[in-house]
Amino acid sequence: MTYDGTCLGICYSDSQLYYSAGSPGNPAEAQHIGSFDFNFNVKEAIVNGRTEAFAGIERSISDLKEKFNCTSVRILAPADEECWTVLPRAVYENSDEREAHIRILAHSSPREDLRITWFRMSNMDQRLLLIRKNSAMEGFNRLLGGIHRTEYLSEFEIGSEWQQHTQINGSFLTICCSRNHITISSFLLGKLRGAVILRFDQKNDLPYFWKLYSNIHSWMSGIHEQVYFYGYDARAVRDILTPFWDRSGEYIVMDSLGQMQITAGEETYGFPLEHAFPAILLSLNFDQQPTEELHENHNGNS
Secondary structure (H helix, E strand, O other), rough: OOOOOEEEEEEEEEEEEEEEEEEOOOEEEEEEEEEEOOOOOOOHHHHHHHHHHHHHHHHHHHHHHHOOOOOEEEEEOHHHHHEEEEEHHHHHHHHHHHHHHHHHHHOOOOOEEEEEEEEEEEOOOOEEEEEEOOOOHHHHHHHHHOOOOEEEHHHHHHHHHHHHHHOOOOOOEEEEEEEOOOEEEEOOOOOEEEEEEOOOHHHHHHHHHHHHHHHOOOOHHHOOOOEEEEEOHHHHHHHHHHOOOOOEEEEEOOOOOOHHHHHHHHOOOOHHHHHHHHHHHOOOOOOOOOOOOOOOOOOOOO
């Protein structure tokens, strides 16, 4: 069976690629949620373009496109290939200041290899700067080149997708978990408040790093009504961190369709569903544009 106008959501973790085929006309339903298991690191294979490994992923995506008649694909961009930082609005509005900060943050890369995007935040005097290397995304472009409409979303944008899906409008935190890093994003009254990538060698070091980073980013110590965990080993990350936090909030692992507030044809899965949460969310509401992006040349200056 094939479907019309399907959006495909994709994320990955180590040697697994997770996907969700959305349901056109029903933003709270997934036609199918699944995964592919490989014997190599999926992200590294895409970024490095290793021939045999890359070809295996490419065949899998092609099969999904044909099976579900996918006209759109939204994929989670690798946070460890990105740079995020919050800067004053005055920097963003001055072309010389913008370029000076970009040169400092990405001094080892040619300017023409950098894609710059700015995002509005809850504090109107701040902007979040996202830097991606075009060269790091070449494999993703090749992988998805056969699909008419493609979109890459950073891990901090998952919270905006969640707001669009649920209409939640309070204060919440999203924690996307990978083997060697977590990304933490805070939202307040429908706006991004802050985002940071926290890298580590051992998960048990997370409380130390949390305390260190929260001394720099005050929003990390703020009160959040919900904290959502998903991705690799999300339950373990929750259990390590929550004893060190205020107990007033809800600490939620996104491990069921009920938690995600969606329906799907299957109810049980042969993999931890929280690993696939970004892919599932990205396959919904794909005609919406909840994230307030600002192109670097918004005011005619580059």
